[in-house]
Amino acid sequence: MLFNSIDFAIFLPLVFLLYWFVFQKNLKLQNALIVVASYLFYGWWDWRFLSLILFSTLVDYGVGIWLSKTETKRKRQALLWTSILVNLGFLGFFKYYNFFLDNFQEIFRLFGMEFRASSLEIVLPVGISFYTFQTLSYTIDVYKRKLEPTKDFIGFAAYVSFFPQLVAGPIERATNLLPQFYKSRVFNYGQAVDGMRQILWGLFKKVVIADNCAHYSDMIFNNHMDYSGSTLFLGAIFFAFQIYGDFSGYSDIAIGTSRLFGFDLKRNFAYPYFSRDIAEFWRRWHISLSTWFRDYLYIPLGGSRGSKFMQLRNTFIIFLVSGFWHGANWTFIAWGFVHALFFVPLLLMNRNRKNLEIVAMDHLFPKVRDLISIGITFVLVVLAWIFFRAENITHAMEYFAGFARNPLSMPEVRPVLIFTFLAFFLFIEWLGRGEQFAIANLTLSWPRVFRWSFYLIIALVCFIFSGQEQEFIYFQF
Amino acid sequence: MKGFIGKILIFSFLFSFGVIGLILSQSFVMKRGNYYQLPEGTEGVILGHSHASCAYNDTLIHGVVNLAEPMEGYYYSFFKLKQILRHNKLKYVFVEYSNNQISQYADDRIYGSYIGNQLPKMLPFISPRDLLKIAIKNPIGVAKAVPVSLKMSFDFLTKDRKNYIQSHWSNDKIPSHILDEKKKTIQSDQNNAQLSGHIKNNFSVSDLNLYYLAQIAKMCKDNNIELYFLRAPVSKYYVEPLEPTFHDILAKEFPEVQLIDMNEFPLEDNDYADPQHMNLNGANKISKFLNDLIASSVRNKSMSINEFINQRL
Known part of the structure; x- marks a missing residue:
């Protein structure tokens, strides 16, 4: 459902009235309404891909619960990797399968070898990059013990599928949005x-x-x-x-x-x-994605600590990955690379936080x-x-x-x-x-x-x- | 909460009021503007949908302008003619009366999924009462057409502002391509035979489209304009299933209107763009014939239309 459509102009007031007038007194029912409305909102485009959201929700909810019961580092790491592999696996298959296949074929051809595999006609599920990153943030934060795992499945499902930001963000962190589903909400004029x-x-x-x-x-x-x-x-x-x-x-x-x-x-x-400057641009553009990459990729890589070489390496990695996140095409990688090049002089002159x-x-x-x-x-x-x-x-x-x-x-x-x-x-x-x-x-x-x-x-x-x-x-x- | 909903309702009311005000202003400006002059020497116009828009090359028909457009129902033809008559004097009107115009399918094309084709450019000329008739059937379709129409009028008034007929109602859509090999046997194709059964089994008589055809007839009568129906050649599979009903309605509802039926016109397969539409070859043949017919049986009346057709075909 598009925000700028008549369908949404009918959908929104209906959900709003049900939310505040019918389910107002029961938090669980309000959250359940959000889940139903969100699935309807998403299913309006293609109901088949609701199964992906549901599966991702079940996996990350389960991983969260298990993480809370597990103290062994190795087991905790295995659980974290389960979540990462499932989520990035979906993303990789639906978004990048054909890209990698085509490029492998090209590389083999360069060396005079034939690598035969036919590309698949894959429909990219709307918003998969957004909700994948959102659910991943939950698992990573639980793994890092920054967040208590939730036992409220409906609340968690509402967090993953929350319809206003389900298909194109902002990519919400579990630490910010999830607790809002636990608190009873009062209408604020x-x-x-x-x-x-x-x-x-x-x-x-x-x-x-x-x-x-x-x-x-x-x-x-x-x-x-x-x-x-x-x-x-x-x-x-x-x-x-x-x-x-x-x-x-x-x-x-x-x-x-x-x-x-x-x-x-x-x-x-x-x-x-x-x-x-470009550094300021990146503090102001798609902030939820930039900060996601900063917290879950750039900082774990070492961030701005270490030698200039390490800083440059981390900068290029984050810009290239950010470009690749946008789509399976070399153009997006080139876009990220160009931005990294624009950023480098600021980094070398220590003017990136000016x-x-x-x-x-x-x-x-x-x-x-x-x-x-x-x-x-x-x-x-x-x-x-x-x-x-x-x-x-x-x-x-x-x-x-x-x-x-x-x-x-x-x-x-x-x-x-x-x-x-x-x-x-x-x-x-x-x-x-x-x-x-x-x-x-x-x-x-x-x-x-x-x-x-x-x-x-x-x-x-x-x-x-x-x-x-x-x-x-x-x-x- | 009550205050919030109250303010939303007031805002929605003011917004609706503003939209209605814009529609009325648009209608006022567009109706009264001098943008509807037909070329000098025009005596008649052709109205209808794609059958007519494809079949008649008006550069070959003296004194006649083809204003038929694909998907156009009589509902829209009526308001088009009404607006043209405000600014032009006509002697004849030729309305394409073909088999699919008598079915409910034609009604659906007025207000159904194709509403976006015609309504935006016709909206300024449709009266509120008539608009309501289709708004009840498809409120979302009408709501979607309103902004497109307002933008269209705004663009016309600020950029073009010359001739609305040329910019929005002109017929330049005669396909030049030839019927492709797969469909070449239009009179014996098995798929067409299946279509024939489908048309017959799914037929019910139009309400809205035929109502506005009657309105066109009345308007012509009130303005002393001679009205003729035209039927362009199409595959027999489109004609045969509804032929008895087609003639029944004509005899019962429009006894005074003469049908210029060119369905028997001798044509080759390469005169068709598809089984329902002429290409430029076919259009040129038909148009020359129609030009002669108008000269001898409409403009001069030296012989009756039937006599002319019998003599020439």
């Missing part, structure tokens, strides 16, 4: 209103910004040989806004929806396009130096997105080569309406850059009539100017 505002802004990002930019970025990327260099660069910018609007919009809707049910999810984006505070805090305009830094960082990010969007490495290379064709000419594509929306969007995001989401506090001091008019206009703009209904990009990951 402020939290719910805030949630609605965040849903509205998320919808604007998705249907107005992302879907409209998608139209032009698809057109330019799919016909890249026909356009001038300036248009190709514009196409990459459209994609940058498409993916940001799409993914951060999804996260906003997910977080807002969770708030309606009394849950607080982690923040996933913090205005990444206002970053002054810009920790919000840019131009307490000022309306940034300093010229900050503005230049933001511009340079944005251009680097846009160039890297070309790998991410390209069908394959050749496509990406052709796209880059196309920059040489009339790079200073006026772009052939000039959608005035989209430029207007982007200008409005950036303006609002800039004003709200200190908040959880751009319109969190923007209108609170306005008279009610203006405030409501603002929300109404946003809602009507979403209604009229929604581009062609598109799935969220991150569903494929």
Whole structure:
């Protein structure tokens, strides 16, 4: 079920009313309702893959229980590896099987040998990378004794399948979300209103910004040989806004929806396009994944401790793995590699933790130096997105080569309406850059009539100017 | 909680009010704009769905513009004609009356899964009462069509703003490809024979589509416009199952309307794009014939339509 569909517009109020009016007095029933609603939400797309979620839930619940009863290190390690192998096994099979097979065949061919195995027609289950990482975090935290294993199966099943963030995150840690299923929840007016505002802004990002930019970025990327260099660069910018609007919009809707049910999810984006360097960009982009890799991969590898060589090695590993997480294609690995290259100079100069505070805090305009830094960082990010969007490495290379064709000419594509929306969007995001989401506090001091008019206009703009209904990009990951 | 739900309801009400206001404004602006001029010298139009849009090449038919579009039911043809008559004077209207237009299948194409094909571009011209008729049948389909329609009108008014007929109702869809080898035997294909049985067994008479055909007939009468029905050639497997009912309805409901039936027109398999549609070869043959027929039996009335057909076929 898509957040920007009529199905969801019917589903959400129904679940909300049942949750707060019918099952309000019984925590277990509320959690059971969340499980049923979440399975319905997921099954709307393809019910067959519910078995994967259920199996993953059963395995990690069981592993958690056994870990609590086992003190032997070897047994505990065996249990942890069981969970890792089951979860990553599913992920590996559904997402990476054909990729590895094709590449093995290529390698064998390079050495003049024939390796015959036919690739499978595998459908990638929506959101498998997200819920796999979420359940893994539970097992790892229980193994590390950071978290008490739960005995409440329904609560655990609700944590794994929680529908607002099931298919595209934020990837929630068990330490943050799971305890919220144990506590009885009381309806909080402020939290719910805030949630609605965040849903509205998320919808604007998705249907107005992302879907409209998608139209032009698809057109330019799919016909890249026909356009001038300036248009190709514009196409990459459209994609940058498409993916940001799409993914951060999804996260906003997910977080807002969770708030309606009394849950607080982690923040996933913090205005990444206002970053002054790549390190800051990665502290602000897909935060739940970056921190997951930081805590469960980067730090166990040694993190920023040790020699410069070790730091560089760890940096490349985490960027390459992060790229590969996005999809079984060399383009994603190249995307990760390019970001690692952008990061290296900051690491070598010990400047990777320089810009920790919000840019131009307490000022309306940034300093010229900050503005230049933001511009340079944005251009680097846009160039890297070309790998991410390209069908394959050749496509990406052709796209880059196309920059040489009339790079200073006026772009052939000039959608005035989209430029207007982007200008409005950036303006609002800039004003709200200190908040959880751009319109969190923007209108609170306005008279009610203006405030409501603002929300109404946003809602009507979403209604009229929604581009062609598109799935969220991150569903494929 | 009550306060929250109350505010959500108020917001939803204001939002709905805003959407209705936009639809009404869109209708007001689009209906009154001068965007519906037919080419100079146009005396008649052809309305209908894909059979007609594929069969008639209007560059070969003097004074006639083909406005038929794939999947178009009479519901949409009615409002299209109504809007055209606000801005143009016509002498004749040719409505494609084919076998599948009399079945409930044609009703389903108005409000069913194909609603998104026609409703967005026709919405500004449909009255609220008529819109309600399909909104009851498919509220989600109508709700999905509304924003598409608003965006379409916005784009037309801000970017194009010339001729809505050319930009949204023009017929440029005559397929040029030839019937492929597998379907070449359109008159003896076993699959087509099975289809024939399927059509017969699943047939029930249309309500909505035929109601709006009657409305078209009434509108033509009120405006002193001669109305003719057209039937383009299709495979006999599409024709035969419903042939008696087809003629019964014609005789009972539309006794004053003459059918220009070209189903017996001699054609080769390579005149078809598929068993239901002409390709450019076929369209050119049919269109030349229709042009001559209009010249002698519609415009001049030197001989009756039946006489012309009997003489030429």
